[in-house]
Amino acid sequence: MDTLEAMAMFVRVVERGSFSAVARELGTTQPTVSKQIGALEQRLGGRLIARSTRQLSLTDEGQRYYQQCRDILAAVDNAEHSFQTGREGVAGPLRIASSVSFGRLQIAPRLREFVQRYPQVTIDLRLSDQNVDLVGEGIDAAIRIGELKDSTLIARQIGLTRRLTVASPEYLKRHPAPQEPADLARHNCILFNLLARFDTWTFDAGLHQVQVQGNVRSNNSEAIRQMVLSGLGISLSPSWLYGEDLDAGRVVQVLTGYTPSALPIHAVSPPNRRQSARVRAFVDFLAQAFAADQGLACADPF
Known part of the structure; x- marks a missing residue:
């Protein structure tokens, strides 16, 4: 058993809340995922997940192990990224989430320029007026307007909505x-x-x-x-x-003599996940595009 792979699978099971969902995500079977988690529990000498017919819940030991696994996996990912800096190409799938109106009017019209600049990136633009579950939906980056409620997200302000x-x-x-x-x-x-x-x-x-x-x-x-x-x-x-x-x-x-408070525009990514070169390139691209737009520019977008 590869311990790091088993830890990564355990983290995904916790975040997705389902063995079958992780199996579909990894292109394998539910029994295979269950067997891998069982082998991890046997190695550790205790239960991580309390299984029932309706839901999965972590044991106290499982909760502690989950937090430690996330930290370890993030550290490994960061170490690899540090080694590969400058070697990673801007390529591959990129799943972006935005509100419907902002995505349609401010993001979609700019995508042609981005894909011309980075032709090896394929974009999946998901539009919804509800904040989607970044981890559950596999979102690489979401564009959100207004003050952020989730302080655990990796966030960068890239503009202002006046x-x-x-x-x-x-x-x-x-x-x-x-x-x-x-x-x-x-x-x-x-x-x-x-x-x-x-x-x-x-x-x-x-x-x-x-x-x-x-x-x-x-x-x-x-x-x-x-x-x-x-x-x-x-x-x-x-x-x-x-x-x-x-x-x-x-x-x-109306009320032209009074200035309404502007709303920050953030690009957010899931916590404990290294941003790929394509995510960084897309966020940089939007920040630069918004900086050139008087209605969206903020004082210091970089």
Whole structure:
């Protein structure tokens, strides 16, 4: 039995929560995975996993061993990476996750340039308005907007989403435009409910905070845009969502004397996993692309 291989398989079983899922991932059978874990337990002289018909759970010893295995595997991976630095080519599959609107409008249009630069990389772009399980879904890197909730992720800020307070001319004909942030409390506000404090809008670095409410909310930016265009209410939304609409007069920026708080854009990867050359190349590429875009650039993206 190769101890490192057995440890890696044990870690995958814990993270996937299933022998059969790991078997499918590795292209082998469930009995083979179970046998390998059993051999590891026999070598250690104790149970790592308490098996039941419904779920797998770690024993106390298994929990400690799992944490130690992750550290050991990460150290081995880092040692190999240190040796191979400068020799690893930018090639192979790359699975990227993003929200639907940002992925469609800001990532997908830039992929042609990336694959022209790195033709041996194949990209699988996964779009969802829910934060996916990076480990469970096999995601190499996810692009996330807003403050990060999971502090264990490997994260790098690569940009900023600047926001505008907007409404349609039709809505403003029926409702006087707000003159200061406090006026928003008397308006129908369309809320983006994936943010931690989606019903508190902040301006001028926290100098103004207002509790807002409305009769519609959504987890998709483009759906909110359509609601704004229809005259339903006021939205605090990314500036990149309304560029053409502002130019055409389909929406109007309100509260122009007050600056909404921007949201950080991070590239995140699973913990204890070395970033491959293709992941680093893609994150560097996006950081450089966003730095050249006034609506997405941050002060120090590198």
